[in-house]
Amino acid sequence: xxxxxxxxxxxxxxxxxxxxxxxxxxxxxxxxxxxxxxxxxxxxxxxxxxxxxxxxxxxxxxxxxxxxxxxxxxxxxxxxxxxxxxxxxxxxxxxxxxxxxxxxxxxxxxxxxxxxxxxxxxxxxxxxxxxxxxxxxxxxxxxxxxxxxxxxxxxxxxxxxxxxxxxxxxxxxxxxxxxxxxxxxxxxxxxxxxxxxxxxxxxxxxxxxxxxxxxxxxxxxxxxxxxxxxxxxxxxxxxxxxxxxxxxxxxxxxxxxxxxxxxxxxxxxxxxxxxxxxxxxxxxxxxxxxxxxxxxxxxxxxxxxxxxxxxxxxxxxxxxxxxxxxxxxxxxxxxxxxxxxxxxxxxxxxxxxxxxxxxxxxxxxxxxxxxxxxxxxxxxxxxxxxxxxxxxxxxxxxxxxxxxxxxxxxxxxxxxxxxxxxxxxxxxxxxxxxxxxxxxxxxxxxxxxxxxxxxxxxxxxxxxxxxxxxxxxxxxxxxxxxxxxxxxxxxxxxxxxxxxxxxxxxx
Numbered sequence: 483x484x485x486x487x488x489x490x491x492x493x494x495x496x497x498x499x500x501x502x503x504x505x506x507x508x509x510x511x512x513x514x515x516x517x518x519x520x521x522x523x524x525x526x527x528x529x530x531x532x533x534x535x536x537x538x539x540x541x542x543x544x545x546x547x548x549x550x551x552x553x554x555x556x557x558x559x560x561x562x563x564x565x566x567x568x569x570x571x572x573x574x575x576x577x578x579x580x581x582x583x584x585x586x587x588x589x590x591x592x593x594x595x596x597x598x599x600x601x602x603x604x605x606x607x608x609x610x611x612x613x614x615x616x617x618x619x620x621x622x623x624x625x626x627x628x629x630x631x632x633x634x635x636x637x638x639x640x641x642x643x644x645x646x647x648x649x650x651x652x653x654x655x656x657x658x659x660x661x662x663x664x665x666x667x668x669x670x671x672x673x674x675x676x677x678x679x680x681x682x683x684x685x686x687x688x689x690x691x692x693x694x695x696x697x698x699x700x701x702x703x704x705x706x707x708x709x710x711x712x713x714x715x716x717x718x719x720x721x722x723x724x725x726x727x728x729x730x731x732x733x734x735x736x737x738x739x740x741x742x743x744x745x746x747x748x749x750x751x752x753x754x755x756x757x758x759x760x761x762x763x764x765x766x767x768x769x770x771x772x773x774x775x776x777x778x779x780x781x782x783x784x785x786x787x788x789x790x791x792x793x794x795x796x797x798x799x800x801x802x803x804x805x806x807x808x809x810x811x812x813x814x815x816x817x818x819x820x821x822x823x824x825x826x827x828x829x830x831x832x833x834x835x836x837x838x839x840x841x842x843x844x845x846x847x848x849x850x851x852x853x854x855x856x857x858x859x860x861x862x863x864x865x866x867x868x869x870x871x872x873x874x875x876x877x878x879x880x881x882x883x884x885x886x887x888x889x890x891x892x893x894x895x896x897x898x899x900x901x902x903x904x905x906x907x908x909x910x911x912x913x914x915x916x917x918x919x920x921x922x923x924x925x926x927x928x929x930x931x932x933x934x935x936x937x938x939x940x941x942x943x944x945x946x947x948x949x950x951x952x953x954x955x956x957x958x959x960x961x962x963x964x965x966x967x968x969x970x971x972x973x974x975x976x977x978x979x980x981x982x983x984x985x986x987x988x989x
Contacts, residue, residue: 510727511970511988515705518728518983519717523710524681528663529648530602530609536710538612539980543686543706545648545669548576548595549641550697553976553985556810556899558641559697562590562649562670564627568933571636572619578627582693584651585674592623597652599631607655612897613643636931638938642812642898672701672984684708701984721746721966728967728986730979734797737964747969750798754808754977755895755961757853759786760908763954764918766885772841773888779953781831782889783821786860788958790823795852798962805946806905806957810977813901813929813942818950829864840865846882847891848875853958854891883913890916893961899977901942902930909949917954 510517520539526532529541550561560566565577582590602609603618617640619632633640648669654662667675670693673686686706694700709726711717718736720726722743732740732748741748761773761782772778788802804821807814832840845861845868847854858868871878871887881887894904907914911923922945929941949955963979974985 510968513705514703514988515707516703516728516971516983516986517707517709517726518981519709519711519720519726521710521712521714521717521731523712524684526660526664527667527678527684528660530611531660533610533612535980540684540708541648542671542980542982543673543984544667544671544675545650546582546671546696546698547645547647547649549645551642551645551899551976552697553974553980553982556812556977558645558812561645561697562595563644566641569630571931571933572633574631574633574640575624576629576631578629579693579695580627582670583691584670585668585689586651587691588651590649590670591626592629593626593652594649595629596621596623597654598647598650599629601650601655602647611647613646613903615647617643636933638930638932639898639900639902640933642900642903646898672696672698673706676705682710698982698984702987703983706983718966727971728965728973728981730963730965730975730981732964732966734962734964737798737966740966745969747967747971749965749967751963751965751975751979752799752801752960753895753963753979754810754899755893756803756806756808757850757891757893757958757961758806758955759857759958760890760892760916760955761953762885762888762916763952764885764916766916766918767888771888772835772837772843775835776952777831777835778837780821781828781835781864782861782866783828783953783956784824784831785828785864785866786857786956786958787823791853791856792959795856796959796962798964800962801960803957803959804950806908806949806955807901807946808896808899808960808977811896811899811901812935813939813946815943815946818947819953820950821953821956825860825864832865837865840867842867842869843888844869844871845889845891846871846873846878846887848873848878849893850891857891857958879914885916895978897978901946902926902938905942905945906930908955909945917949917952919948919952919954922948922954 520536522534522536524536529537546561548563550559563576564579567575599621601607603615617633617637619634621631624630658665672692674689676687677685688701688704717729737748740746761779762771763773765771765774792800805815805818861868896903906926909917909922910926925941925945929938932938970989972987974982
């Protein structure tokens with residue numbers, strides 16, 4: 483059968499929705515079972531060997547880490563750790579909670595921490611994690627409930643990084659290798675795995691012995707059934723007939739249509755994925771780069787109708803951003819220079835900079851072509867004639883690292899809700915840095931070496947305020963995430979848009 487065009491598919495969905503209005507949905511409330519769908523297929527339930535988004539979602543329900551980032555506040559809290567102390571700038575000692583049980587009844591001890599962290603730091607084990615393990619040096623047991631981590635260098639984000647490393651029972655990989663957690667997943671999380679249809683469906687049951695001090699709290703819903711359903715149309719059809727209670731990553735057009743069904747609730751929220759433009763302020767593409775001039779960079783910043791793009795294209799809960807970070811991230815300042823949409827001011831700034839007739843430039847991007855084309859229209863309107871270099875990320879990044887790209891559109895997510903996890907890549911003298919500001923780079927370096935939160939916040943704020951005032955980069959807007967769920971269900975999601983079903987409730 484030929485594939486439907488997007489317009490025909492939308493019409494078909496709309497017709498289905500209209501027919502469904504007034505038809506009661508089969509809610510999971512009656513049997514206390516939340517039925518959800520994820521889009522990305524799971525090859526291995528072990529997040530150290532499959533970092534797909536669906537695996538990340540499943541991991542937080544089955545396993546716990548030493549620390550925890552609260553999905554509603556982005557605050558860092560102890561989880562399996564009872565406390566911690568930085569002995570010096572490269573030595574971290576962690577005390578463990580006592581009485582924490584794995585799903586098989588065995589108690590968590592320092593042996594499990596030492597085993598897991600030493601496994602993932604060993605390059606021979608070829609783990610694939612969403613954050614770096616290079617900073618982890620030898621991990622040793624001090625007593626049954628205390629471990630010491632030697633860091634390869636001062637790492638201010640150590641505790642936040644440890645929040646994304648689930649702890650496994652010692653000896654996990656001894657018998658089945660990297661398939662171990664795909665065959666017999668054992669964790670300490672709020673849900674245990676009751677049944678698996680590999681790559682298709684995962685049935686979770688509330689773990690009665692989940693430790694009472696867990697920052698995740700006690701799961702309210704007894705059962706969670708997660709299905710892998712890659713096709714958006716199939717997910718929506720299942721929602722309409724009552725086969726699912728929750729889906730996400732729904733397109734804005736479809737979300738608007740689904741609002742017409744009184745059995746469903748539709749939520750739109752900003753996520754911590756930030757869209758941005760970076761400009762060749764350092765002149766890496768050549769001494770005559772117009773972006774070496776502050777007035778040109780500020781002209782670009784005033785020329786782009788960010789709110790207009792959000793309203794017309796991104797939609798939903800997306801928000802215009804002013805600092806080069808997501809507001810909920812640790813270290814993100816609110817008091818930075820703002821650039822309102824003002825094409826007349828932008829054009830006058832170009833004239834002051836010596837470009838009364840504008841100039842021509844290539845803009846490079848690997849995603850969000852409609853957004854990029856809208857930006858190009860804004861720049862063309864003030865005389866900056868743009869040509870699009872649209873390619874895959876890998877070759878584009880190679881040219882970016884070589885300093886061959888004058889203007890780049892992209893996006894970034896903080897992953898651990900902390901600006902220190904990504905700002906050095908853009909402004910810390912990395913290959914990707916197009917600003918090359920010694921002062922900004924030093925402030926970021928000082929922030930990322932200190933374990934004192936007040937010191938970190940001070941230097942992060944100073945760095946990002948200067949990035950804004952010098953217009954080294956223009957943060958554009960956050961991404962948007964659309965969620966559709968049964969009217970009888972409430973689900974907590976984090977800044978990245980991922981669900982935390984252990985905090986879900988029936989209304």
